[in-house]
Amino acid sequence: MPSITFIHHDDRAETVSANDGDSAMYTALLHGIDGITGECGGGAVCATCHVYVDGNWLGKVGAVGTDEDELLEGVASERLPNSRLSCQIRITEALDGLVLRLPERQV
Secondary structure (H helix, E strand, O other): OOEEEEEOOOOOEEEEEOOOOOEHHHHHHHOOOOOOOOOOOOOOOOOOOEEEEOOOOHHHOOOOOHHHHHHHOOOOOOOOOOEEEHHHOEOOHHHOOEEEEOOOOOO
């Protein structure tokens, strides 16, 4: 079972188990990770699941889609080159150990 480490804005880290095929957002909500809101439930329409992908993982999570790119323009915290919507990151065994940093705020 793959794991994801969520690093909060205050550098506190939480590592949780994820199911193959689930999104990183769903995994965060399932484990009560504070800092992921996911208001739209993963439909890629709200941008309240914004994360910063650790540099070592950026090339492994897949490319940003057009709709995601547009939504990232309106995130509450600064958009960075490694910004992603966690609802668009599907967990696989290849992402075991994924590190995602949480922004200061989602809304």
